[in-house]
Amino acid sequence: MIYAIGDIHGQIDQLENALRLIEIDGGADAHIVFLGDYTDRGPDSRAVVERLMNGVAEGRNWTVLRGNHDRMFCRYLADGTEHDAQIKSGKGWFDPALGGAETLRSYGVEVAGTDTLPSAQAAVPPEHLAFLESRPLWFETDDLIFVHAGIRPNIAMEDQIEDDLIWIRVGFLDHEGPFEKLIVHGHTALDTPTHLGNRVDLDGGAGYGRPLVPAVFDGTICFTLTDQGRVPLLPSA
Template identity: 50%
Template sequence: MRLYAIGDIHGQLELLKSAHELIAGDDAAHGGGGTIIHVGDLLDRGPDSRGVVEHLMRGQAEGRPWIVLRGNHDRFLPRFARQPDWIDAGLGSGKHWLDHPSLGGAETLASYGIEYDGDHARAHAEVLREVPEAHLRWLESLPLWHLTPRALFVHAGIRPGVDLARQSEHDLLWIRNGFLDDRTDHGPLVVHGHTVVDHVTHFGNRLAIDTGAAYGGPLSAVVFDDAPPQLLTREGRALIARH
């Protein structure tokens, strides 16, 4: 089975559509039947988080073979709707999602037609009115990982030495220290986003695919089939840098 993986999207709907088109062309050229895995962070920072959610929900409803994993940013909006004072333990600043401008929460609200003015109570009321309940439930239901014979796909990474079934949600969505600097064999190749790299990079035991779409970088797509993982480009498949 051919697999494709797409890095962190962060509200960049047009980049997502372009990545899907690139994958469709490659898949058709190789006989079709490929599955696309999105490694999370659908929301925040970019201009159209709502559009990204609707695009992915619609594709799944139409039966497209799209797997969508949960990223740390994908918890903020539904948690705010259910528990407006909640602060994610992964935020070292201890600040609320909407009080931390670099997180991009205001951009997500704007995509739903909500102008954030610093008033949490007003924003919460508008979220309950403007954000479809179906979007919130879909975001809350996203899986944390997807395991295949070729690789383990996850948003941030894993805690080395811990069985997959015992991994904490916090680590799967937030981990950096203890994972990025670990060179041990995890068994399957771990394919992840969360930590931005200049270009898709193979570190031997892991493959980093978040190339900074949130900050003006590309949204990268990688193919996994009988050959080693390769980057999809407009010119065709390309070798991936190794570190």
């Protein structure tokens, strides 16, 4: 069995609930893959990052992947970069749609023009950035490939590029054929986790106030976890 949690986006209470449901189902030593996007939009990115850091430091069987929002956070703190070339609309990290200001607010920093970057660099612990920057981009089992956004079809995993693994939509979401393995991803928010046949999207929109719903995989058979137990997550028609 392997468990997975989609995009958290600063929702620490939702994360704690998801971890509770997983522990009820699989015990304290359950292997959990976190699919990235721990920061932005929600109210407590700092607490989410600390929770994941502490779990890894304690030796929990956790695989913590990196998402595009985590990279934007790190890039801003490194040199003030607010824009990513993958965002075709030109919106910056502080745009309300992306939620960077909420991340800094969780560290006690308000966005205030040119004063923001030095204040943020002083407030955000370097170990938080080091943790996010060191996260792997994908994880693979015999049956599954876990990744934040998706993959470029018909390209070996070792040849995939970072921008695709954390940003891709076009060319992946519309790919109707089989992949080498079932892809488990987040990044593209839906109303609820959804099985699309060749992929499972676990971003149920926690960044927009919807529940964070964990999943468990037995081979390629998928269930979501609720207070009432497992619910089969079947391929949609």
